Amino acid sequence: MIDPIEFFGNHIFRMVFFGTSVTGLVAGALGSFAYLRKQSLISDVIGHSALPGALLAFLIAVAVLDANGRNMLGLIAGAVITGTLAALFANSIAVRTKIAIDTAMAISLTVFFGAGMILLRIISNGPFPGKGGIDDYLFGNASVITVADLATSIAVGAVALVLMLVFWKEFTLRTFDPVFSTVLGFRAGVVDTVMFATIVIAIVIGVKAVGVVLMIAFVVTPPAAARQWTSTLPGLVALSGAFGAIGSGVGAYLSVALGNVPTGPLIVLTLFAVFLVSLLVSPRRSIITAALRRARAREALRRELLAETADR
Amino acid sequence: MVPIACQARNVSVAYRADPVLRSVNVTVPVGSVMGIIGPNGSGKSTLIKAMLGLVKPLTGTSEFFGQPLDQVRHRVGYMPQSASVDWDFPTTVIDLVTMGTYGELGWIRRPGKAERARAMAAMEQTGIPELAYRQIGELSGGQRQRAFLARTLVQAPDLFFLDEPFQGIDAKSQQAMIDVLRDLVAQEKTCVIVHHHLATVRDYCDHVTLLNGHVVASGPADQAFTKENIRIAYEAREGAEAFLETAA
Numbered sequence: 001m002i003d004p005i006e007f008f009g010n011h012i013f014r015m016v017f018f019g020t021s022v023t024g025l026v027a028g029a030l031g032s033f034a035y036l037r038k039q040s041l042i043s044d045v046i047g048h049s050a051l052p053g054a055l056l057a058f059l060i061a062v063a064v065l066d067a068n069g070r071n072m073l074g075l076i077a078g079a080v081i082t083g084t085l086a087a088l089f090a091n092s093i094a095v096r097t098k099i100a101i102d103t104a105m106a107i108s109l110t111v112f113f114g115a116g117m118i119l120l121r122i123i124s125n126g127p128f129p130g131k132g133g134i135d136d137y138l139f140g141n142a143s144v145i146t147v148a149d150l151a152t153s154i155a156v157g158a159v160a161l162v163l164m165l166v167f168w169k170e171f172t173l174r175t176f177d178p179v180f181s182t183v184l185g186f187r188a189g190v191v192d193t194v195m196f197a198t199i200v201i202a203i204v205i206g207v208k209a210v211g212v213v214l215m216i217a218f219v220v221t222p223p224a225a226a227r228q229w230t231s232t233l234p235g236l237v238a239l240s241g242a243f244g245a246i247g248s249g250v251g252a253y254l255s256v257a258l259g260n261v262p263t264g265p266l267i268v269l270t271l272f273a274v275f276l277v278s279l280l281v282s283p284r285r286s287i288i289t290a291a292l293r294r295a296r297a298r299e300a301l302r303r304e305l306l307a308e309t310a311d312r
Numbered sequence: 313m314v315p316i317a318c319q320a321r322n323v324s325v326a327y328r329a330d331p332v333l334r335s336v337n338v339t340v341p342v343g344s345v346m347g348i349i350g351p352n353g354s355g356k357s358t359l360i361k362a363m364l365g366l367v368k369p370l371t372g373t374s375e376f377f378g379q380p381l382d383q384v385r386h387r388v389g390y391m392p393q394s395a396s397v398d399w400d401f402p403t404t405v406i407d408l409v410t411m412g413t414y415g416e417l418g419w420i421r422r423p424g425k426a427e428r429a430r431a432m433a434a435m436e437q438t439g440i441p442e443l444a445y446r447q448i449g450e451l452s453g454g455q456r457q458r459a460f461l462a463r464t465l466v467q468a469p470d471l472f473f474l475d476e477p478f479q480g481i482d483a484k485s486q487q488a489m490i491d492v493l494r495d496l497v498a499q500e501k502t503c504v505i506v507h508h509h510l511a512t513v514r515d516y517c518d519h520v521t522l523l524n525g526h527v528v529a530s531g532p533a534d535q536a537f538t539k540e541n542i543r544i545a546y547e548a549r550e551g552a553e554a555f556l557e558t559a560a
Contacts, residue, residue: 036401169422173414177397183364183390184415184467185382231402231447
């Protein structure tokens with residue numbers, strides 16, 4: 001095992017640690033709104049569909065602009081565009097046809113992800129500079145995060161978090177009671193666009209560090225775990241962000257300490273451990289105490305009913 | 313002439329190509345309690361949603377105090393059906409009731425002490441001040457309705473749209489609801505209530521609109537809420553037959 005001093009003394013490990021922690025913080029905090037709006041699955045559509053966008057951004061950068069194909073800002077922009085298109089595509093199928101939304105989402109996810117896989121092959125077969133390790137976009141590679149990448153992640157993540165804080169009241173109202181929000185005069189399109197933008201950023205910010213396949217876990221698992229412990233919205237967002245950041249940091253540390261274990265998957269397992277503990281032992285929503293309470297109540301009811309028939 | 317609180321003119325709504333409401337004309341005088349009555353699927357909720365711009369009408373317009381809704385939004389309150397939200401949402405009753413102030417706060421401005429004090433006062437009106445800091449998930453059906461009503465009162469509107477306020481409610485909550493309605497009437501406020509329980513229509517409403525995809529009758533209860541009209545609106549539905557027999 002590597003000790004913490006050695007870990008933080010190493011530049012690459014530091015980048016892995018902070019890169020994933022920032023991803024975890026932003027995704028966890030903003031994921032709370034996706035969770036409350038019951039948009040976990042559409043978030044997965046966005047995550048997988050970020051692949052062709054990230055790769056198109058690479059192609060445009062190297063083939064057209066003659067620039068660095070791994071530029072984080074370009075990567076995020078491309079991912080946001082195809083991720084959003086995929087979500088809109090799924091929605092418009094569901095609205096315009098009798099096809100149910102889950103089917104529409106599966107169709108959209110697979111077609112965008114499939115297109116991404118074809119682009120991946122085109123890039124690895126073509127003469128593009130800097131194409132080595134391009135398939136890291138699938139499962140992430142936190143060890144290639146540069147200082148510039150980290151700075152970009154922090155800046156983009158901060159913009160999303162600030163938007164969330166500025167529009168806190170509107171986000172809350174629209175999430176809890178969308179119809180009432182409209183009656184009060186808050187344009188649904190405006191609130192939804194801003195909220196959707198922040199959620200998409202939360203999802204795609206992890207493209208480089210954790211990859212498109214597992215990013216969804218950063219958005220969905222922390223709020224599901226945090227909801228077990230808190231019953232206020234500020235509490236949920238703060239705790240979910242903390243779970244995301246700490247879970248990512250711990251997972252990143254473990255991936256280095258255990259030697260040559262991929263970072264993204266280990267973080268996902270760490271977040272799952274947090275989720276599992278939350279399900280089992282949280283004070284008010286523990287599934288164990290809930291089951292015990294139910295069993296006791298049933299037993300009391302049974303005795304009562306038996307006593308009633310005995311009286312007769 | 314009594315001034316008009318709101319008016320639907322020729323309002324039609326269709327989901328895809330299926331008509332739900334055909335050319336509805338309804339006029340609600342200021343100070344009245346207008347019951348929107350009709351069988352399931354007769355378009356009661358759809359009518360108020362169309363009037364409030366929540367559903368896009370295929371034809372027709374609605375006016376509130378002689379103006380389009382956007383001009384007078386602050387004078388119009390709305391209480392949705394309580395089943396329309398997720399009661400496991402992580403928030404307290406006072407925070408839910410405070411949402412009624414968000415409209416006048418406008419974009420970005422946050423509620424402060426004054427808004428929370430008003431929320432508290434509204435909860436006292438509906439008889440649930442002791443529930444202020446409870447989780448909304450802990451409320452009973454009747455308490456949910458009273459929390460929603462308090463949120464509508466906080467909007468301080470002149471015209472109230474209440475969608476099934478008596479749905480799933482206990483006797484105590486029902487009484488609290490009725491007391492608030494009486495207060496509103498005494499203050500010359502106007503209420504439009506979607507209601508489906510025929511036997512209590514007369515208790516709450518002085519005006520009635522009988523709907524069945526179209527307006528069967530609309531006006532003062534004495535003229536509109538007649539056996540003949542109820543029979544037409546409900547066709548030969550059992551519930552209505554039973555009601556008509558007991559009433560006869």
